[in-house]
Amino acid sequence: MRARVLIRPKAGILDPQGAAVERALPALGFAGVSRVHVGRLVELDVEDASQLQSMCERLLANPLVEDYEIQLLDVAPDAS
Amino acid sequence: MRFGVLQFPGSCDEVDALQAARRVADAELIWHGDRDLKGADAIVVPGGFSYGDYLRAGAIARFAPAMESVIEFAREGGPVLGICNGFQVLCEAHLLPGALLPNRNLRFTFRQVQLEVRSSGGTFTRECALGERLSIPAKHAWGRYHADEQTLAAMDDGGQIVLRYAPGENFNGSLQDIAGVSNEAGNVFGLMPHPEHAVDELIGGSTDGLKIFNSIKLTVEAA
Numbered sequence: 522m523r524a525r526v527l528i529r530p531k532a533g534i535l536d537p538q539g540a541a542v543e544r545a546l547p548a549l550g551f552a553g554v555s556r557v558h559v560g561r562l563v564e565l566d567v568e569d570a571s572q573l574q575s576m577c578e579r580l581l582a583n584p585l586v587e588d589y590e591i592q593l594l595d596v597a598p599d600a601s
Numbered sequence: 602m603r604f605g606v607l608q609f610p611g612s613c614d615e616v617d618a619l620q621a622a623r624r625v626a627d628a629e630l631i632w633h634g635d636r637d638l639k640g641a642d643a644i645v646v647p648g649g650f651s652y653g654d655y656l657r658a659g660a661i662a663r664f665a666p667a668m669e670s671v672i673e674f675a676r677e678g679g680p681v682l683g684i685c686n687g688f689q690v691l692c693e694a695h696l697l698p699g700a701l702l703p704n705r706n707l708r709f710t711f712r713q714v715q716l717e718v719r720s721s722g723g724t725f726t727r728e729c730a731l732g733e734r735l736s737i738p739a740k741h742a743w744g745r746y747h748a749d750e751q752t753l754a755a756m757d758d759g760g761q762i763v764l765r766y767a768p769g770e771n772f773n774g775s776l777q778d779i780a781g782v783s784n785e786a787g788n789v790f791g792l793m794p795h796p797e798h799a800v801d802e803l804i805g806g807s808t809d810g811l812k813i814f815n816s817i818k819l820t821v822e823a824a
Binding site for chain 1: 656657660661664693699700702703704705706707745747748749774
């Protein structure tokens with residue numbers, strides 16, 4: 522099964538990367554952008570999707586400072 | 602008395618840590634793949650970029666075989682010092698509270714910093730007076746200390762906030778100017794600045810870092 526894990530800085534924790542992007546966009550002429558946050562994306566094929574939460578808690582995310590969201594994708598694993 | 606200094610792929614300050622430890626006692630390197638801590642009385646987890654710092658600084662190193670032994674050693678009360686990347690590894694291993702995040706300025710920054718000793722007399726600050734200032738270099742991109750408010754309050758009450766950046770010195774945006782923290786039992790200590798780089802006036806501009814190594818030695822010898 523193909524899975525996607527989205528990892529974001531927890532709400533309320535200073536996110537300097539998000540702030541830098543939020544400052545950069547108006548400089549390029551994109552107005553009306555707010556609440557920008559930069560996180561991480563992990564994509565993986567897993568045989569047992571029930572292990573994903575444990576993978577996130579132990580390695581993929583640091584639950585003290587990051588929230589994670591697991592998405593299961595309805596596509597067959599890439600045979601290559 | 603003997604220090605054991607861990608060495609991961611990507612460590613870069615293990616030799617300086619070894620040399621600093623050897624100014625006060627015996628010291629040996631311990632390869633990350635070894636579970637044997639070689640009878641060390643105290644462990645130093647050094648600075649660098651263990652396993653490339655992939656994913657998050659320290660996230661993968663905490664699972665190294667040597668770290669399994671260090672976690673057991675720490676739980677039995679053995680003194681463990683984590684410097685910079687070592688601090689990140691100890692937080693990831695849950696031997697220390699909180700986490701280190703990217704610097705507020707998003708830059709790798711290298712500068713001499715002035716620190717204030719906020720908890721003295723323990724394993725790592727036996728040689729320091731309360732309020733004493735230490736001048737020690739810092740060099741990192743991921744040094745912004747974070748813990749939730751409840752944890753910070755408990756740490757403050759328990760004397761776990763050992764070092765703070767002096768006023769105007771908190772370049773990385775750490776909460777409450779925190780530069781170094783200990784665990785509840787006081788036998789595990791991590792700090793972002795590098796005491797091993799401040800052991801010789803000629804090249805470090807200060808020998809304040811030796812106080813940390815000496816404190817550990819005195820504690821072990823007094824036990």
